[in-house]
Amino acid sequence: MTLQQILFILVGAITLGAALMVVTRRNVFHAALFLILSFFGVAGLYVLLEAPFLAAMQLFIYVGGIAILIVFAIMLTREVMNPAAPGANRQWGSALLVAVALCGVLGWMALNHDWKVTPGPVSADSMANLGKALVDPQGFVLPFEVTAVLLLITFIGAVTIARER
Amino acid sequence: MEFLKNLIVNVGLWFQGLLASTSLPETWVLAITRAAGALALALVPLVTIFFFIWYERKIVARIGSRLGPNNSGAYGGPWGIFQVFADAIKMFTKEDVIPAGADRWVFNVAPMLTLAIAVMIWAVLPLGKGLIGIDLNIGIFYLLSLGSGSIVTVVMAGWGSNNKYALLAAFRSIATLISYEIPKALSVLVVVMLAGSLSMQDIVAAQDVAFLLALPLTAFLFLAATLSELGRRPFDLVEADSEIVAGYFVEYSGIKFGMFYVAQFMNQLAAAAIFSTLFLGGWRGPWVDQVPVLSTLWLTAKILLSVLIIQFFQYTLPRLRIDQVLAFNWKFLTPLALVNVCAVALAGKTVPASAGPLTQAGISLGANVVLTLIVLGILAIAGRQARQREASRLATQ
Numbered sequence: 232m233t234l235q236q237i238l239f240i241l242v243g244a245i246t247l248g249a250a251l252m253v254v255t256r257r258n259v260f261h262a263a264l265f266l267i268l269s270f271f272g273v274a275g276l277y278v279l280l281e282a283p284f285l286a287a288m289q290l291f292i293y294v295g296g297i298a299i300l301i302v303f304a305i306m307l308t309r310e311v312m313n314p315a316a317p318g319a320n321r322q323w324g325s326a327l328l329v330a331v332a333l334c335g336v337l338g339w340m341a342l343n344h345d346w347k348v349t350p351g352p353v354s355a356d357s358m359a360n361l362g363k364a365l366v367d368p369q370g371f372v373l374p375f376e377v378t379a380v381l382l383l384i385t386f387i388g389a390v391t392i393a394r395e396r
Numbered sequence: 397m398e399f400l401k402n403l404i405v406n407v408g409l410w411f412q413g414l415l416a417s418t419s420l421p422e423t424w425v426l427a428i429t430r431a432a433g434a435l436a437l438a439l440v441p442l443v444t445i446f447f448f449i450w451y452e453r454k455i456v457a458r459i460g461s462r463l464g465p466n467n468s469g470a471y472g473g474p475w476g477i478f479q480v481f482a483d484a485i486k487m488f489t490k491e492d493v494i495p496a497g498a499d500r501w502v503f504n505v506a507p508m509l510t511l512a513i514a515v516m517i518w519a520v521l522p523l524g525k526g527l528i529g530i531d532l533n534i535g536i537f538y539l540l541s542l543g544s545g546s547i548v549t550v551v552m553a554g555w556g557s558n559n560k561y562a563l564l565a566a567f568r569s570i571a572t573l574i575s576y577e578i579p580k581a582l583s584v585l586v587v588v589m590l591a592g593s594l595s596m597q598d599i600v601a602a603q604d605v606a607f608l609l610a611l612p613l614t615a616f617l618f619l620a621a622t623l624s625e626l627g628r629r630p631f632d633l634v635e636a637d638s639e640i641v642a643g644y645f646v647e648y649s650g651i652k653f654g655m656f657y658v659a660q661f662m663n664q665l666a667a668a669a670i671f672s673t674l675f676l677g678g679w680r681g682p683w684v685d686q687v688p689v690l691s692t693l694w695l696t697a698k699i700l701l702s703v704l705i706i707q708f709f710q711y712t713l714p715r716l717r718i719d720q721v722l723a724f725n726w727k728f729l730t731p732l733a734l735v736n737v738c739a740v741a742l743a744g745k746t747v748p749a750s751a752g753p754l755t756q757a758g759i760s761l762g763a764n765v766v767l768t769l770i771v772l773g774i775l776a777i778a779g780r781q782a783r784q785r786e787a788s789r790l791a792t793q
Contacts, residue, residue: 260555264502267548283534287541295544295577299570302551306563358533358594 246272503556507655580621582733600678
C-alpha cells in the first residue's frame with residue numbers, strides 16, 4: 232500500500248466517521264462540530280487530489296460560512312437543544328424513502344459512470360488554468376456570471392427581508 | 397564565512413548531508429529532514445513569543461509613562477527580560493478549573509485548536525530568501541481559510557464554558573470576525589492582482605516597489621481589518637476588559653488560559669509578519685543577494701516596526717461600541733474595499749504591459765490617492781450634514 236492510499240483511507244474514515252456521528256449525536260451542537268470535522272475531511276480529499284484551491288475554498292465557505300450559520304441557527308432556536316425531544320417526527324417514513332432513493336442513484340452513478348483519470352501529475356499552474364477557464368468565453372464564463380447574478384439576487388432578497396419598515 | 401552568509405539554509409543542508417552520509421534510504425532522509433524542518437518552523441513562533449511578549453510589555457509601559465518589566469525577583473535578568481519565563485512557569489502550576497456543567501470535550505479541545513491554528517499560519521510565511529515552510533501556490537488564500545478555523549474555536553470556547561457571558565462574547569467576536577473578513581479578503585485581492593500570484597514568495601518577489609507605497613489605501617484597509625480580527629483597540633470587543641473580563645475564554649484558567657494568551661500574541665506576531673510580507677516588501681532589503689541571511693533580519697525589523705504601529709493603535713485609541721464597529725465595517729470599509737478593487741483594476745488596465753514596475757506602482761498610487769480624496773470629501777460632506785441636522789433639531793426644541 233502506498234502512502235497516498237493510507238492517507239486516503241485515513242481521510243475517508245475521518246469524513247465518513249464524522250458524518251455518521253452527525254446523524255447519531257443527540258446533542259445538536261456536537262453534531263454541528265462533527266459536521267465541521269467532516270468538512271475538514273472533504274478538504275483533505277481535495278488536497279490528496281492535488282486541488283489545494285478547492286480545499287481552501289471548502290474550508291472558507293463550508294467551515295467559515297455554512298457551519299457557523301448552522302451553529303448560530305442552533306443556538307438561537309428554542310427547544311432544539313432539549314435532549315428529551317424525540318429524534319424523529321411524523322415525516323420519518325418519507326424522509327427514509329428519499330434518502331434511500333438518493334443513495335441508490337448516487338451509488339448507481341458511482342459504479343456505472345465512466346470516470347476520467349488525468350494522465351500524469353497535475354500541472355503546477357493549475358491555479359492560473361482554473362482562473363482562466365472561469366473567465367474564458369470558450370470555458371465557464373456563462374455559468375460563472377449566472378452564479379454571480381444569482382448571489383446578487385440573494386443579497387438583495389436578504390436585505391429586503393431584513394429591512395425595517 | 398561563506399557558511400555564515402546563508403546560515404539558516406546551510407544548517408538545513410548540513411543536517412540533510414549528515415543524514416545522507418549514514419546508511420539510511422533516501423526517502424527516509426527526505427522524510428526526517430522535512431519533519432525536522434517542520435518542527436523547527438513550529439518552534440519559531442513558540443520561542444520568539446517569549447521575547448515578543450516582553451517587547452509588547454515594554455512598549456505599553458513606555459506609552460503609559462511607566463518602566464515596564466525591569467526586575468522579576470531572583471530571576472530578573474537585565475531589563476526584566478526573563479519575566480515572561482516566570483509567568484509561564486506560574487501558569488503551569490495554576491489549578492485547572494473546569495466549570496460545572498461545561499461541555500468537557502469541547503471546553504478542553506478549544507484552546508488546543510486555537511494554538512494549533514496560530515502555529516499553522518507559519519507554514520506559508522516567507523521568513524527569508526529561500527526560507528519558507530512550503531511555498532503553496534494558494535499561499536495567502538491558505539491564510540484566509542485558516543481564519544474560518546479560528547471562528548470555530550471561538551464558538552467552541554464560548555459554548556463549552558457553560559457561561560452566558562462567554563457565549564455572548566463569542567457571538568460578539570464571531571460577528572466581528574465574519575464581517576471584517578470581507579474587507580480583509582478584498583484588500584488581499586488587490587495585492588494579488590498587482591502581484592499576479594497567490595504564492596507568498598511571488599508576492600514578495602513582485603514588490604520592487606513596496607506595496608505600501610503603491611497601495612496605501614489598501615494597506616490601511618488591511619490593517620483596520622487585521623486590528624479588528626486580532627481584537628485590538630479601537631475594535632477591542634473580543635476582550636473588552638471593562639465589560640466582559642476576558643471575553644469568550646473567561647472561564648479558562650491555568651495552562652489552558654495560557655494557550656489562549658500565547659495564541660493571541662502569536663496571531664499578532666503573525667499578523668505583523670503578514671502585513672510586512674504583503675505591504676512592506678517582506679524579507680527584501682539591501683545586500684540580500686550577497687548575504688542571504690540578512691533577509692531574515694530585514695523581515696524581523698519590518699515585523700517589529702509593524703508591531704509598533706499596531707501597539708500605538710492599541711494603547712492610544714479609545715474603544716468603539718459593538719454597533720459602531722459593525723457599522724464602520726459595513727458602511728465604510730466594505731464599500732471602500734469594493735471600490736478600491738475596481739479602481740486599482742481599472743488603473744492597472746491603463747498601463748501598457750511593457751511599462752516598468754515604477755510606472756505601474758505610480759498609477760496604482762494615483763488611483764489610491766484619488767480614491768482617498770474622494771472618500772474624505774464624501775465623509776466631510778456627510779459629517780457636516782449630520783451636524784446641521786443635529787443643530788436644527790436642537791434649535792426647534
